[in-house]
Amino acid sequence: MSQDSDFISTNALLNLEGQRVLITGAASGIGEAMAIRFADAGAECILLDIDQSGLQALAAQLREQGSEAAIAQVDLERKSQIDEFWTALRDEDLPDILINNAGVYALKDYLDIDKTFLDTTLSVNLESIFWMCQNFIKRRLRTGGVIINVSTIEAILPFKKDLVAYGTSKAGVIALTRGLARDYGPHGFRINVILPGAIKTPSTKRLMKMAIQKFKVDLIKTGYDFQTRLALSRWGVPDEVARVALFLASDLAVYVQGAVLPVDGGFLSS
Ligand SMILES: NC(=O)c1ccc[n+]([C@@H]2O[C@H](COP(=O)([O-])OP(=O)(O)OC[C@H]3O[C@@H](n4cnc5c(N)ncnc54)[C@H](O)[C@@H]3O)[C@@H](O)[C@H]2O)c1
Numbered sequence: 547m548s549q550d551s552d553f554i555s556t557n558a559l560l561n562l563e564g565q566r567v568l569i570t571g572a573a574s575g576i577g578e579a580m581a582i583r584f585a586d587a588g589a590e591c592i593l594l595d596i597d598q599s600g601l602q603a604l605a606a607q608l609r610e611q612g613s614e615a616a617i618a619q620v621d622l623e624r625k626s627q628i629d630e631f632w633t634a635l636r637d638e639d640l641p642d643i644l645i646n647n648a649g650v651y652a653l654k655d656y657l658d659i660d661k662t663f664l665d666t667t668l669s670v671n672l673e674s675i676f677w678m679c680q681n682f683i684k685r686r687l688r689t690g691g692v693i694i695n696v697s698t699i700e701a702i703l704p705f706k707k708d709l710v711a712y713g714t715s716k717a718g719v720i721a722l723t724r725g726l727a728r729d730y731g732p733h734g735f736r737i738n739v740i741l742p743g744a745i746k747t748p749s750t751k752r753l754m755k756m757a758i759q760k761f762k763v764d765l766i767k768t769g770y771d772f773q774t775r776l777a778l779s780r781w782g783v784p785d786e787v788a789r790v791a792l793f794l795a796s797d798l799a800v801y802v803q804g805a806v807l808p809v810d811g812g813f814l815s816s
Contacts, residue, residue: 563588571648573600575747579784690734727804743810777812
């Protein structure tokens, strides 16, 4: 505790009542866990995804748990849809916290990548975050806010083959986060980036299943090497990332800015 600040209880620091959070990629995996965790902390959720039925199912689940959530079907690959979403959002409905979590696992041999593949990867994983942040910052320039971006351990340590485009897009997310943290910290924005790794979600389970079904020796070896690097000796679950996002969004983290935070069971440290 700094000497000149009044002591605030931990519960009060973590309480998000009266705050609104916008979570992208909320229909599945880490985004879904974030929605459940933030709703539990008292935040009002705006859930955004391309998957409308996934959003409806999650909103129904939250309602059963006593939280109302707004949903928005937006294809983040299209800047026009991002801009339309923000234009339709009234000032009184603006989020206080923006979590850019949506992403696609774009796997392809580097030599086979064409412009369409690269454009899609960069649009969803990087450019959409660029435009989401721009809209958020423009609309909250006088009040500030919190942004949490989601990158990956692959942006720091390319471990798996065929992820050059994915890693490139996600390394851009780190540069974007740090640049914005530097430029907009003075305007009251706290902006940080999480690097998840080895989190069991529908998509990572699908990738693992594919590797086993193809029975490719190099893929299985990479999987084994990956597993043995996990200092905690296990994969994580989506809520373990959501808890870190909650910390970063809360007043526990008021002096955390431009941080690049791995949530990876120790993968990058071993
Ligand atoms: N799970 C992990 O171990 C891991 C590791 C590193 C990074 N990440 C990152 O964490 C984030 C979430 O990963 P996850 O494993 O939960 O993935 P997921 O595939 O389970 O969920 C991603 C969500 O993003 C949505 N989405 C995809 N394209 C979209 C588009 N064009 N417009 C709107 N929504 C779109 C999907 O519909 C889905 O609901 C991603 O950015 C991913 O790169 C995850």
